[in-house]
Amino acid sequence: MKNKANFSQHFIWLFPLLCLLVPTVSFASETGHMLTLGGIRLEFIFFAFTLLCVALFHHYTMFVSLAGLAAVVASKYIFLDDFSFVHHMMGGDGHEGEWRIMLNLFGLLSGFAILAKHFDESHLPKILPRYLPDDWKGGFVLLVMIFVTSGFLDNIAAAMIGGAIAFVVFKQRVHIGYLAAIVAASNAGGSGSVVGDTTTTLMWIDGVSQLDVLHAYIAAVVSLVIFGVIASKQQDKYQRIVKDGPSSVQVEWKKIGVVGLILLLAVATNYLFDFPALGVWVAILIGSLVVKTPWREINHALPGTVFLLGLVSCASLMPVDELPPASWVSTFGLGFISAIFDNIPLTKLCLEQGGYDWGILAYAVGFGGSMLWFGSSAGVALSSMYPEARSAVNWVRQGWHVPVAYVIGFFIMLAVAGWSPHAPHKNQITTVKEKTYS
Structure with missing residues (x-):
């Protein structure tokens, strides 16, 4: 009250x-x-x-x-x-409308909430601490696990799973710098995968290929090494890891199988029908015949889903012809902006404008939000588990390694991969459709 x-x-x-x-x-x-x-x-x-x-x-x-x-x-x-x-959303007179993106996004976000719960209930995260080293390298290995998990699981779920493991193995004493690293690992791990982050999923729905965002991992891996080592040593000085997990846990491989089926059909239906949410929900319904499905997760995810749909709708209404031209300089700046403002509408604006290197953009808006606790959905979610993280001053002061890693990773990726804008991808899609129907 x-x-x-x-x-x-x-x-x-x-x-x-x-x-x-x-x-x-x-x-x-x-x-x-x-x-x-x-x-x-x-x-x-x-x-x-x-x-x-x-x-x-x-x-x-x-x-x-x-x-x-x-x-x-x-x-x-x-x-x-x-x-x-109505015309803006439903289309007509040569205008495609936003309904397909909104329906896809709603289906994917609600479906991924069920996927994340399946993964959690499989008990696989509970046995992972058994394989962690005893010193600072244990904390680093945990961040690597979060990074890898986020590549096929939503970054929010990866951060929450990592936060839950850290809560146990560090005896409830987790350094804020390490919390920032958990969020950064989840965001970096999802930046090069179209199913690993809401921003890249939005790109995928809008027609950007997985191959066009894959090189984001160049910067993401570099960043992981930088902030991961520093944060793990911070945590080791604050509270050393206790690696032994519960010995009686049994992994429910049927739930892991459902997770795999959801991801497989999402990719298949995106390729065949340009509608990945269809595959997600077909897999969920098939999985419900084999394992108990946590339908209540839809209600839990609904406020966040409506929030993102509202922001994406706002972004779609912006006159994109008045934004600064796409370049590596403006993309670099978007990483810092996404730490303050939500990265979903920023991504939507960039998709509407076109002219970006989607891999560099995916890294910038995905990882950049890690610089502040409220800059990404993963940070906001993790702060519900660790209320002490809700201090922007402490987050920046103790998690200073995250913005440093962002800058170094960005310029290494730029040097290795170069600036190669893929757009206008919508024009390319339209041309393909015209050739198909002509």
Whole structure:
């Protein structure tokens, strides 16, 4: 009740302000033209304000994203005569619409929540501590495990599994610098896989090939070595590892098999139908005939899913022709921006604009969010297990190795792979479809 009261006190002045702002600025814009304030279009102002509120009020992100979407849509209806949100979502007259991306994203996020629970209930994470060394190298091996797990499992799940193991093997005393490393390992591990991070999954849904993001692992591996060694030594000085896990645990291989089937059919249906969510849910239904399915995870994932869908919808409404040109310099900067603002809408904006090297972008927006605890969904999720992590000052001060690793990894990847923009991938997809139907 106290949190709700605080939320009301913080936001009580926002809604009157928005109500006063819209009719006031409506007189300052010509009909059919979007209002600009200081040269910035009103949609960008609402969008930036939404992202700021997400960072400040992380307990109410779903409501913030929906309010931001409502504000952006309302501004377009007020100032643009030809705008239709229904047309924007459903398509028509040569416009594809956003419905396929939204449906895919909803299906994948809710399906991956079930996948993560299957993996957790398989008890495989509980036996992993048996294979950890006793000194600082044990902490590093755990980070490597998180990194690898995140390549085929959602980064949130990988971070939570890693956090749960760390809670046990470090006797509930986990250094904040090591918590930052857990988040960084989960984000880095998913940056080169289209099923390992929501940002790369969004790229995949939008038509970017797995091969086009794979070279993100050049930077990700370099970064893992840098922050992993430093953070593991921090943790070893703070609390040495106790590696022995429970000896009576039996792995449920049927659940591991269902996890594998979900990933396999997701890849297959993406290739055949450009609809990976279909494969995820077909596999879940088949798996329900063999093992007990944790359907309750859909309810648990629903607020986060709605939150992301709201932000992605907001991003899709931004006029992308007014963004800075895509380059390695702007992509490098997006890594720092994603530490403050959510990386999902940033990725969506980049997809709409085109002209990026998708592997470099995947690393920047995926790993960059690790620099602050609220910069990625994995960080926010892990902070629910470790409330002491909710200090931006301590996160930066004790997890300083994460931004250092980001910079070094970025420039090594740039030197090795170069800047090779793959876009306009949407134009390429359209051309292929036109040739197919002609």
